[in-house]
Amino acid sequence: MPEPTGVIHDIGYQRYTGPRLGRRHVFGALYLHGLRTVFGLGRSAKAKIFPWLVVGIVTVVAAGLAAVRSQLGEVVMTYAQFADAMSWLVIFFVAVAAPELVSRDLRSGVLPLYFSRPLPRDDYALAKLLSLVSALWLLLGGPQLVMFLAAAFTTSDGLRGTWNELLDLLPGLLYAGLWAVVFAAIGLLVASLTGKRAFAAGGIVAVFLMTTPIVGVLSILPSHAVNELAFLASPSTLVGGVGTWALGDLLVPEGQGGGMPIGSFGPVYAIVAVLLVTACTALLLLRYRKVAAR
Incomplete structure (x- = not known):
């Protein structure tokens, strides 16, 4: 009977003895990675072209509005109106960003690796959703901040004028958040249905x-x-209806029309918006529970 010829070599593998940060840190790392992915950070130059082109466009528009106001003293567009005007860009931004966040992972088959760590399936979906919401809010809120700074430094009423300008800015930022939440919830749900980015974007x-x-x-x-x-x-018009009801003159100043003709149905628009976001989020979580079970 021949003697065994196998040899076991010790190549230095050791068990990990460092700190195990747990679920909260995994969620945070995935959120930050998703936020960087949306803007192409840490990726190739090609991945940065579209998101930063959109960032450049909205920033240039905001700077132009600020320049007109500082020179002529006219408010061409309110903070909330800026979010409305840029909504068409947000649609295409979501169409590119959402597939980058989830469709790539579906296509490459890395989800079992994510779920093999202390990362619940719901956390994965919520971290991706939060990344997209944050990116869209920054996309709309950043230029509003540019407009605010220009107005604050050129106001003739001193601290009172700056304070009044801040009171106008805050509802605009909240309205931008509404755009971000609604668009991100819908966009990420659609993108999660396919691993092909072109189909998801379409x-x-x-x-x-x-x-x-x-x-x-x-x-x-x-x-x-x-x-x-x-x-x-x-x-898009659903969000506009909520804005017309909730913001009133902050969205459409007097003399510029009455906004969307929604009559007394403003609360209905708000309820539908909440239900839409809730339904999309629930379906997104359900989608990833099924994906992980395969």
Whole structure:
């Protein structure tokens, strides 16, 4: 009988004896990684082109508005109106960013590696969602801060003028947060359904843009109530309806029209927005529970 010829070599592997930071730190690391991914940080130059092009556009627009106000003394656009005006850019930003956050992981099959660590499936989805919400809020809120600084330094009323300007800024930042939450919840849910980024991007754009004609059809029907509720049919007009109800003159100053004709249905728009975000988040969590179970 031949003798065994196998040899065991000690190549120096040791057990990890350092600190184990746990679930909270894993969640935070995944959130920061997602936020960096959205803006292409730590990735190739090609990955940085689109997100920073959008950042450049919204910043230039904000700087232009600030320059006009400082030179002519006219408020061309309020902080909340700025978020409305940039919403079309936000749609395409979400269409690129959301697939980068989740579709790449689905396609490359790395989810079992994520879930093999102390990272619950819900935490993965929520960290990605929070990353996208934060990125969109920074995209809309950063330029508003540029507008505020220009207005604060050129005001003729001193500290009182700066304080009043701050009171105008804060609702604008909250409104930007509403845009961010609604768009991120819808966009990430759609992107999580496929590992192909092109399909995910197309689906996101379709959800936002193809619902707009429905609003147009409903708004011309003979029923007055249906006309006022028509804006519920599209995410963009839904957010605009909430803004019209909640912000009033801060969204549309006197002399510039009355905003969206939603009548007395403002609370309905707010409730629908909350339900929409809640439903999208719940479906996103359910999606990843099924993915992880495979």
